[in-house]
Amino acid sequence: MSQQLRKPGFATVAVHAGSEPDARTGAVNPPIYASSTYAQDGVGELRSGYEYSRTGNPTRAALEANLAALESGSYARAFASGMAATDCALRAMLRPGDHLIIPNDAYGGTYRLIDKVLAPWGVEYTVVPMHDLAAVRDAVRPSTRLLWVETPTNPLLNIADIAAVAEIARAASATLLVDNTFASPYLQAPLEFGADVVLHSTTKYLGGHSDVVGGALITRAEALDEAFGFLQNGAGAIPGPFDSYLTLRGIKTLPLRMERHSDNAEALVDFLDRHPKIEQVIYPGLVEHPGHEVAAKQMRRFGGMVSVLVSGGVEAAREFCARTEIFTLAESLGGVESLIELPAAMTHASTSGSELEVPDNLVRLSVGIEDAADLIDDLAQALG
Numbered sequence: 001m002s003q004q005l006r007k008p009g010f011a012t013v014a015v016h017a018g019s020e021p022d023a024r025t026g027a028v029n030p031p032i033y034a035s036s037t038y039a040q041d042g043v044g045e046l047r048s049g050y051e052y053s054r055t056g057n058p059t060r061a062a063l064e065a066n067l068a069a070l071e072s073g074s075y076a077r078a079f080a081s082g083m084a085a086t087d088c089a090l091r092a093m094l095r096p097g098d099h100l101i102i103p104n105d106a107y108g109g110t111y112r113l114i115d116k117v118l119a120p121w122g123v124e125y126t127v128v129p130m131h132d133l134a135a136v137r138d139a140v141r142p143s144t145r146l147l148w149v150e151t152p153t154n155p156l157l158n159i160a161d162i163a164a165v166a167e168i169a170r171a172a173s174a175t176l177l178v179d180n181t182f183a184s185p186y187l188q189a190p191l192e193f194g195a196d197v198v199l200h201s202t203t204k205y206l207g208g209h210s211d212v213v214g215g216a217l218i219t220r221a222e223a224l225d226e227a228f229g230f231l232q233n234g235a236g237a238i239p240g241p242f243d244s245y246l247t248l249r250g251i252k253t254l255p256l257r258m259e260r261h262s263d264n265a266e267a268l269v270d271f272l273d274r275h276p277k278i279e280q281v282i283y284p285g286l287v288e289h290p291g292h293e294v295a296a297k298q299m300r301r302f303g304g305m306v307s308v309l310v311s312g313g314v315e316a317a318r319e320f321c322a323r324t325e326i327f328t329l330a331e332s333l334g335g336v337e338s339l340i341e342l343p344a345a346m347t348h349a350s351t352s353g354s355e356l357e358v359p360d361n362l363v364r365l366s367v368g369i370e371d372a373a374d375l376i377d378d379l380a381q382a383l384g
């Protein structure tokens with residue numbers, strides 16, 4: 001075999017990392033190992049390292065190896081959902097009395113878990129606009145152990161400067177976790193900018209087909225991976241082998257899909273930006289977006305998520321969401337099909353009345369990979 005002169009590119013990694021053709025059969029895809037347990041040759045003598053599928057499963061291991069490579073990490077752990085990964089990260093890294101800093105527009109479920117579950121157990125938190133570095137610095141306390149970043153955020157698409165927040169975390173001897181769900185590893189590599197841990201809801205762009213729920217934690221730090229692995233096995237929120245396979249199958253086309261999501265989002269932004277019934281378009285690719293420069297520095301492109309403020313208030317926004325025909329009115333994001341939703345009433349209903357509340361005329365679009373012209377026609381007719 002010829003010597004590898006350069007690191008393989010992202011698309012090659014996406015297709016190949018973590019799975020060799022099956023040694024026995026030559027199958028090019030990893031088998032779906034639907035087995036909870038594994039025969040032992042003698043007591044404690046394992047044939048290939050597997051003993052029980054909560055602890056380890058070969059299909060899941062193939063997914064984990066692929067995820068680690070995609071994020072240029074050394075270790076990855078796959079979970080039953082993004083929230084299971086979030087729960088594992090929080091409980092592995094925080095103890096009662098510890099403090100964490102979270103963004104003021106964190107994913108609703110992340111905020112709910114911290115506020116309703118972690119806080120009653122004695123974990124303290126401060127909510128800050130993560131793009132405001134002075135506010136982040138001010139929020140640091142001696143007990144701060146963890147800084148939690150989402151960029152772009154959901155649903156306001158604010159941009160945090162990963163390298164700058166990493167510096168604040170390092171100075172505070174705290175860990176920086178980046179929820180990279182919205183960008184996907186193809187558009188943004190947080191570990192390269194100094195983050196310690198990357199979190200994904202693999203339900204979204206990584207799976208990419210709205211057919212599987214999953215999560216992941218990726219790191220280069222062995223001690224963190226060990227703590228995550230202890231809870232992954234100890235608490236058991238693992239994905240099954242079929243879910244692991246589906247996620248891995250989705251990942252193979254991630255680069256192609258992200259390019260198309262970004263192309264389509266740009267076309268829609270151009271259309272919406274000039275539409276009289278749209279008050280404001282929020283997209284990090286727009287030069288007037290306050291995070292545009294930082295996004296351009298740390299992202300390959302600006303992704304498939306677009307938010308808009310609809311003129312005419314909440315009623316007009318509700319009507320817009322109800323009238324689309326190609327865009328499906330649904331929660332979630334990152335699949336091949338276009339989705340539309342009203343965060344204040346749907347994904348972010350749990351933030352109502354809190355510091356994380358979102359405008360009630362905000363509409364979030366997850367732009368799919370259909371033909372851009374059809375998507376534009378659909379939004380045009382829905383806006384009336």
Ligand SMILES: *Cc1c(COP(=O)(O)O)cnc(C)c1O
Binds near residue numbers: 150203214
């Ligand atoms: C969806 C999502 C989560 C939660 O993931 P699930 O797979 O739904 O449990 C976490 N963070 C972000 C940014 C998300 O979009």
